[in-house]
Amino acid sequence: MRAVVIGTGPAGITAAETLRREDPTGSVVALSTDPHAPYSPASMADHFLTGRDETLYWKGEDVAQRLGIEERRETVVVGVDVDNDEVVLRDGNRIPYEGLVIASGSRLHAPLEGADLPGVLDFKSLRMAEELVGRVHRGEAHTALIVGNGFIGVELSLLLADLGVDVTIIGRRPWVMPRVLEPAISALAEEGLINRGVKLRLGVEASAFVGAPSVNAVRLADGQLLDADLIIAATGVKPHVEYLIDSPITTDWGVWVDDRLSTSVPGIVAAGDVAETADWLSGKRFVHAIFPNAVTQGRIAASNLLGADLTYEGAESMNSLKHLGIPIVAMGTTEDPDDVLHWVSESARRSVYLRNGKIIGAQLAGDIRAAGVYRSLMLRRADVTSFGRGLVEPAFDFASVYWDALASVSA
Ligand SMILES: Cc1cc2nc3c(=O)[nH]c(=O)nc-3n(C[C@H](O)[C@H](O)[C@H](O)COP(=O)(O)OP(=O)(O)OC[C@H]3O[C@@H](n4cnc5c(N)ncnc54)[C@H](O)[C@@H]3O)c2cc1C
CATH class of the missing domain: 3.50.50.60 (FAD/NAD(P)-binding domain)
Structure with a gap:
């Protein structure tokens, strides 16, 4: 397949890599407005604080050459001509595609007077x-x-x-x-x-x-x-969809996709911050603009473009702050719980939000060791009623509880 990927952020470069791996005889053109090699915005602060490049250029600065991707930087897409299967560039050129991945991410959303002033x-x-x-x-x-x-x-x-x-x-x-x-x-x-x-x-x-x-x-x-x-x-941020408004590709806040990450136009998929997917928990359409969602979606969207039939289970919400002096992790939602369990010490705090005996969200500060277990229990929709208050206490026996809870996963 001759594939074109709009964007080389975490979603786009993952999609491009997947396309190369799963369709070695095909070709991939990946477009980006940036002058840089594909990078992860989530690592920018770390890069400027430590001078490290490894996490910023998380696939390696030579990723395109290494994988045989035709990467075009400082290239702005201004439209998609779905009748002729072509991407339209700002310089007037067009790039034909057989399959298209929209991974144009998000931009600043500043609904404030003067936001467009120079500086x-x-x-x-x-x-x-x-x-x-x-x-x-x-x-x-x-x-x-x-x-x-x-x-x-x-x-x-x-x-x-x-x-x-x-x-x-x-x-x-x-x-x-x-x-x-x-x-x-x-x-x-x-x-x-x-x-x-x-x-x-x-x-x-x-x-x-x-x-x-x-x-x-x-x-x-x-x-x-x-x-x-x-x-x-x-x-705030807003999906980069302006260049699609005149096309038949359905957009709302972001690009509308189904549970295969297909857009409303066959042969065109979308992934990452630009895609409005189902929220994992509520099933409602939402954009959870985080790195792991972008990467998972990039992989699934590319595989499906090549003919796989992978279901995307939904985007999750997960945030962590590492540079504050106190580690903080927040996941899921705090909306409409029917019970909330707290545990507080001088140096740490944990809150677990429950609905119908299942974890819908968790917030941890100071001691974040339980974050992975809470996330697994939450994503597997495990019934945690039997743990009672023990769920938030430090003595919570992660390993055994984890496996017990997995055994009680409900559909
Ligand atoms: C400062 C900061 C910190 C963050 N920290 C975290 C964190 O700690 N954890 C976490 O999980 N997430 C974090 N995120 C969010 C995470 O970085 C994003 O969810 C992720 O980058 C989304 O990847 P993406 O590929 O969808 O979009 P983006 O990374 O936004 O990439 C979009 C790509 O599309 C290209 N593009 C856009 N428009 C066009 C066009 N018209 N033509 C051609 N190319 C186009 C761009 O050039 C770019 O290559 C952070 C984000 C920021 C900004």
Whole structure:
């Protein structure tokens, strides 16, 4: 098959690799807007903190040559012509395909006045991250304002603080990472941030990015103006689907896919942050924009494009914070539990969210050793009623409980 893959992020490069492996006589063209070799955005902070390349270029910088993938960088797709089976590029060229993988990921979503002003930075791509860190290294930036108290804002604040920048996070919701952390675990994250020198202004609404000709301040809803050398938007992400709007490929928030990761057009699959898949737990359509989902989807989408019939079980929600001084892991959901078990010590906290005797979510801080077991029990929909409160206690016997619970998996 002559396959084209739009995107070389974790989903795209996994799809390209799978296509090469499972169809050695076919060809793969992989397109990316980036000037870099395929990289993992999840490892950018680590890369700039440690100088390490291995996790950033997680498949190796030579992945395309090694696997025989025709990789084209700084190549922007502006449309898909499904009548002629061609991808349309910004320079006017077209690339024919027999099978197409859409893996164009996500971009910054900043529904705020002035978000398109020159100088508004983000931490979504390596190109932008290099610009941001470069300004700090060149001594041009000593202060930073990050609008958004979600995962990316928190991770970036830690990087900037470590680089010696005086950094403040502005967040509308009153605690950090409000979409994934319960308030008590978020409080531990906030403590970690403050200890690292990050300033928090939470429960504060930013209404606009302001400045002329380029941004130099953030205006708050009460009219107050805050200025800084670096003004950064970390207000959320949105699937990269704009170039598909005029095509018959169905999109909503992301690209609509079924449980085989097929789009509404035969011969076209989608994977990663761009794909709106079923949530593993609720079955509702959602984009859980995390690395493991992108990789699994890339593999399944590519195999199915070649004729396999693999079912995608659904995307999971899982977040971990490693650089706070206290490890934190959050998985699943905190919505609509019928029971919540907590265990608290001076240095650690665990919460397990249950519905109908099954784990629907878990949050751990300080001691995260049980995270893998909770995740397995949750994904296998094991009935954990018999463990009672023991489920959250440190004496929880991971190995035996794990195997007992697996034996009681319900469909
Ligand atoms: C700062 C940060 C930290 C993160 N930390 C974690 C973490 O700790 N754990 C975790 O699980 N996840 C984390 N994530 C999320 C994770 O990185 C994403 O879920 C993952 O990168 C998604 O992979 P993807 O291939 O779908 O998309 P992306 O990585 O976004 O790649 C998209 C690709 O599509 C290309 N592209 C886009 N539009 C076009 C176009 N029009 N034409 C051609 N090419 C195009 C891009 O150039 C790029 O190659 C983090 C993300 C960020 C930004």
